Amino acid sequence: xxxxxxxxxxxRREVLRSAGIDPIVRVSDVDExxxxxxxxxxxxxxxxxxxxxxAKAAAVAATIPELAADCVVVGCDSMLLVDGELQGKPHTAxxxxxxxxxxxxRSADLVTGHCVLRLQDGRITAEAIDCSSTTVHFAxxxxxxxxxxxxxxxxxxxxxxxxxxxLGGWFVDRIDGDPSSVIGIxxxxxxxxxxxVGVAVTQLWGHPAG
Amino acid sequence: xxxxxxxxxxxRREVLRSAGIDPIVRVSDVDExxxxxxxxxxxxxxxxxxxxxxAKAAAVAATIPELAADCVVVGCDSMLLVDGELQGKPHTAxxxxxxxxxxxxRSADLVTGHCVLRLQDGRITAEAIDCSSTTVHFAxxxxxxxxxxxxxxxxxxxxxxxxxxxLGGWFVDRIDGDPSSVIGIxxxxxxxxxxxVGVAVTQLWGHPAG
Numbered sequence: 001x002x003x004x005x006x007x008x009x010x011x012r013r014e015v016l017r018s019a020g021i022d023p024i025v026r027v028s029d030v031d032e033x034x035x036x037x038x039x040x041x042x043x044x045x046x047x048x049x050x051x052x053x054x055a056k057a058a059a060v061a062a063t064i065p066e067l068a069a070d071c072v073v074v075g076c077d078s079m080l081l082v083d084g085e086l087q088g089k090p091h092t093a094x095x096x097x098x099x100x101x102x103x104x105x106r107s108a109d110l111v112t113g114h115c116v117l118r119l120q121d122g123r124i125t126a127e128a129i130d131c132s133s134t135t136v137h138f139a140x141x142x143x144x145x146x147x148x149x150x151x152x153x154x155x156x157x158x159x160x161x162x163x164x165x166x167l168g169g170w171f172v173d174r175i176d177g178d179p180s181s182v183i184g185i186x187x188x189x190x191x192x193x194x195x196x197v198g199v200a201v202t203q204l205w206g207h208p209a210g
Numbered sequence: 211x212x213x214x215x216x217x218x219x220x221x222r223r224e225v226l227r228s229a230g231i232d233p234i235v236r237v238s239d240v241d242e243x244x245x246x247x248x249x250x251x252x253x254x255x256x257x258x259x260x261x262x263x264x265a266k267a268a269a270v271a272a273t274i275p276e277l278a279a280d281c282v283v284v285g286c287d288s289m290l291l292v293d294g295e296l297q298g299k300p301h302t303a304x305x306x307x308x309x310x311x312x313x314x315x316r317s318a319d320l321v322t323g324h325c326v327l328r329l330q331d332g333r334i335t336a337e338a339i340d341c342s343s344t345t346v347h348f349a350x351x352x353x354x355x356x357x358x359x360x361x362x363x364x365x366x367x368x369x370x371x372x373x374x375x376x377l378g379g380w381f382v383d384r385i386d387g388d389p390s391s392v393i394g395i396x397x398x399x400x401x402x403x404x405x406x407v408g409v410a411v412t413q414l415w416g417h418p419a420g
Contacts, residue, residue, distance in 0.1 A: 019379045020362075134384075139398055148412035152230075169229045169390055169397040170411055174344075179389035180379055187379040188349055201380055202358035 002071035003204050005185075006060035011158075011165055012076060012184040019180075019187055020205035024067065028059035028075070032088075045081050046131035049113030052077035054129060057115040061124060068119040072199055075117075078184045080136075080160025081109040090161045093150050099161040100150075105140040109133050110160060112181045114189055118197040128196035132186040134177025138162070141171050159184075212281035213414050215395075216270035221368075221375055222286060222394040229390075229397055230415035234277070238269035238285070242298075255291050256341035259323030262287035264339060267325040271334060278329040282409055285327075288394045290346075290370025291319040300371045303360050309371040310360075315350040319343050320370060322391045324399055328407040338406035342396035344387025348372070351381050369394075 005013060005023035016023050035055050036048055043051075057075030064073070079086040082102055090096040111133045118126040141149060155161040155168065162168035164175070164182045180187040191201045215223060215233035226233050245265050246258055253261075267285030274283070289296040292312055300306040321343045328336040351359060365371040365378065372378035374385070374392045390397040401411045 015379075018375055020377050139401075142410075145410065145412050148415065152415070164389065165228055167230050167415065169225075170401045171398070172388070173398045174387050175389060176386050177384050178382070179374065179385060188381070188383045191349075191380045200352075200355065202355050205358065205362070205377065 001199065001203055002067045004060060004064060004067060004071055004073045006056045006073055006075040007184075009076075009184050011163065014165070015180050015183050015185050015187065023074075026060045026064060026073075028056040030055045030059045032077070045079065045086050045111050046113065046133065048086060049077045049079055049111050050115065050129050050131050051113070053113035054115040054127075057117050061117050061119055064119075065122055068122045070121075071119050072194065072197065073117045073119065074185070074190065075115045076112055076185050078110060078112040078159045078181075081111055082160075086111075087161075088159050089157055091156055093156060096150050096155045096161045097146070100141070100146055100155075103138045103161070104146075105138065107135050107137045108160070110136050110177075110182045112184060112186055114186065114193055116190070116193040116197055118199065126197035128193040130189055130193060132178055132181035132189045134175050134179075134182050136160075136162075136164075136172055136182060137174045137176075139171045139173045145171070211409065211413055212277045214270060214274060214277060214281055214283040216266045216283055216285040217394075219286075219394050221373065224375070225390050225393050225395050225397065233284075236270045236274060236283075238266040240265045240269045242287070255289065255296050255321050256323065256343065258296060259287045259289055259321050260325065260339050260341050261323070263323035264325040264337075267327050271327050271329055274329075275332055278332040280331075281329050282404065282407065283327045283329065284395070284400065285325045286322055286395050288320060288322040288369045291321055291343075292370075296321075297371075298369050299367055301366055303366060306360050306365045306371045307356070310351070310356055310365075313348045313371070314356075315348065317345050317347045318370070320346050320387075320392045322394060322396055324396065324403055326400070326403040326407055328409065336407035338403035340399055340403060342388055342391035342399045344385050344389075344392050346370075346372075346374075346382055346392060347384045347386075349381045349383045355381075
């Protein structure tokens with residue numbers, strides 16, 4: 001039983017490794033913006049992230065015939081929902097600073113879509129999808145703390161302009177929900193989705209990648 | 211400015227490293243059971259863990275004259291409060307199994323006491339203490355999942371018989387509070403306590419141990 005993570009995110013990989021799964025990493029080249037833009041206007045945020053997760057998993061599943069005797073492929077997509085708007089990676093320091101101007105001292109919902117595909121004998125035999133939503137309560141960094149944080153570059157390349165498992169952890173006072181889903185892959189939800197496709201998570205523990 | 215972690219916990223060290231601080235680790239040899247037993251009967255749980263954290267930090271502070279030109283020493287102690295009773299490490303598979311029999315499908319409070327001592331010119335110039343409490347909602351592992359989890363040995367040596375940052379993460383559905391405090395050292399609280407002794411956390415980022 002192989003476990004394939006359809007994501008380039010080192011944070012997701014590290015969550016899995018800490019939890020006993022050393023995934024094979026295969027990165028899809030799906031155009032996330034195009035997929036999101038093709039959804040009907042007003043599509044609910046949890047549907048958007050699940051559709052993006054599904055697109056990533058499906059794209060990777062189509063490229064791994066050599067692993068497909070029996071494997072699961074997992075795709076995920078995370079965004080921060082602030083005042084009803086989905087926010088991805090800020091990319092620039094200016095956008096990151098503006099985001100923190102909105103977030104500081106307030107809460108927002110981190111939504112992570114999950115898609116688990118099971119492949120047997122080269123074809124998809126089961127699919128399980130769901131979204132995990134967690135409320136994140138942000139601290140109010142002092143101006144010089146925010147300057148220092150943005151100067152590290154960390155918030156520029158992550159959904160919602162913060163991490164929970166990096167320097168951003170200093171500036172998250174509390175969460176209501178699953179911390180692994182905030183990092184990008186929710187362990188309790190993934191355990192349930194794996195069960196839905198007939199795989200016990202304990203089967204996957206301690207199996208090195210490849 | 212040196213940062214000394216008065217704890218042998220690899221999980222605490224890893225939280226700090228992920229958050230930009232590579233601590234000097236010095237382990238105290240305080241007798242935790244004796245300290246807890248010496249407290250008045252009925253001492254509140256948050257006071258118990260803070261007193262244990264303080265004892266660890268103070269014991270280490272007394273042994274590091276070579277670092278004491280300007281440094282902070284941080285002690286922590288974590289316990290799980292289940293039905294009003296503080297629970298430490300189960301140590302044996304039998305106790306771990308019994309704990310999970312009580313915890314599965316329910317919630318409990320993980321309390322972590324923190325003590326930050328600032329040392330300047332060889333003496334303690336400031337102290338800040340506080341406790342972080344987080345409610346943890348446990349899943350109900352299937353019997354064979356629980357067998358597999360206990361067989362790994364992980365839950366035996368951790369407070370409350372679970373981890374959030376290891377295999378136990380599969381069996382925690384959600385938390386209400388700070389995930390780093392559940393792992394054993396609460397970043398947002400530590401940021402505040404450092405401020406109370408006159409240290410900005412950003413000063414400590416990226417400084418290698420030693």
